[in-house]
Amino acid sequence: MGTVLARKGLRLRNSAEANLTHPDVVAEVHREYLQAGAEVFQTNTFAANLPMLERAGLAGRAAEIQATAVRILHKAIGEAGYVGANLGPTGELLAPLGTLDFNDAVAIYRQQLEAMLPLGVDFILGETFEALEEVEAAVVAARQVAPDLPLAITMSFSLPNGRTSMGVTGRQAAELLMELGVDIMGANCGHPEGLLAAFGEMAEVAGERVLMAQPNAGVPHLKGGETVFDGTPTWSGEITAQLIGMGARIVGGCCGTTPDHIRQVARAAQAAP
Numbered sequence: 643m644g645t646v647l648a649r650k651g652l653r654l655r656n657s658a659e660a661n662l663t664h665p666d667v668v669a670e671v672h673r674e675y676l677q678a679g680a681e682v683f684q685t686n687t688f689a690a691n692l693p694m695l696e697r698a699g700l701a702g703r704a705a706e707i708q709a710t711a712v713r714i715l716h717k718a719i720g721e722a723g724y725v726g727a728n729l730g731p732t733g734e735l736l737a738p739l740g741t742l743d744f745n746d747a748v749a750i751y752r753q754q755l756e757a758m759l760p761l762g763v764d765f766i767l768g769e770t771f772e773a774l775e776e777v778e779a780a781v782v783a784a785r786q787v788a789p790d791l792p793l794a795i796t797m798s799f800s801l802p803n804g805r806t807s808m809g810v811t812g813r814q815a816a817e818l819l820m821e822l823g824v825d826i827m828g829a830n831c832g833h834p835e836g837l838l839a840a841f842g843e844m845a846e847v848a849g850e851r852v853l854m855a856q857p858n859a860g861v862p863h864l865k866g867g868e869t870v871f872d873g874t875p876t877w878s879g880e881i882t883a884q885l886i887g888m889g890a891r892i893v894g895g896c897c898g899t900t901p902d903h904i905r906q907v908a909r910a911a912q913a914a915p
């Protein structure tokens with residue numbers, strides 16, 4: 643979503659701001675992915691938690707931004723796909739490394755979910771987490787607000803060696819996620835090599851748990867002041883086939899993944915045994 647909004651020329655303080663300023667553009671992006679073959683969608687709320695909105699001076703409009711995101715997605719895709727309530731990192735470190743108290747982190751995610759879930763979602767997806775404490779806060783909030791709603795959590799392994807920036811391995815992530823009882827777990831964003839390494843470790847301990855993977859469209863490079871990704875749509879199709887072979891049952895893409903990339907992801911998923 644962020645990739646395509648930027649390509650369409652939107653310059654935002656926070657990507658979720660587009661829900662208020664450019665709802666038709668956000669809806670158009672959802673529809674472009676639908677036409678490319680996507681079956682699972684996420685609300686444009688990755689950066690819509692209170693601390694992230696606060697940094698952009700938008701905290702006062704949090705509930706409006708969050709609820710509008712669900713409305714836009716429903717309107718864009720109708721009954722054509724699953725609607726996921728997206729949660730992203732707060733951008734803060736939890737205590738004792740940082741200053742954000744665990745209970746405050748739970749309250750941040752509760753606020754977001756309480757604004758979104760009354761509008762109707764099929765599942766909750768918390769993604770791009772790099773710290774286990776923040777994962778736990780999101781899971782506690784999700785289970786408090788909606789104990790019966792399917793919950794997916796994916797972590798971001800930013801380092802090529804398969805660790806998050808906080809040093810978490812795929813095995814450590816999977817063990818915690820199993821213990822927390824999430825329904826779907828996996829990896830998204832980060833470095834594609836890191837994602838593959840961590841995903842492999844997760845698959846070893848996942849048992850019957852559903853695995854999900856959304857790699858970036860390759861590795862980011864700076865080109866003329868803009869971030870570009872070196873993975874072509876064909877490359878996205880190939881890594882999708884590889885991830886399905888490793889056990890992924892829900893596949894997609896993160897940063898840099900355009901509708902053209904998703905078309906190849908969908909093709910790889912359809913071709914899978």
Ligand SMILES: [Zn+2]
Nearest residue numbers: 831832896897
């Ligand atoms: Zn990403």
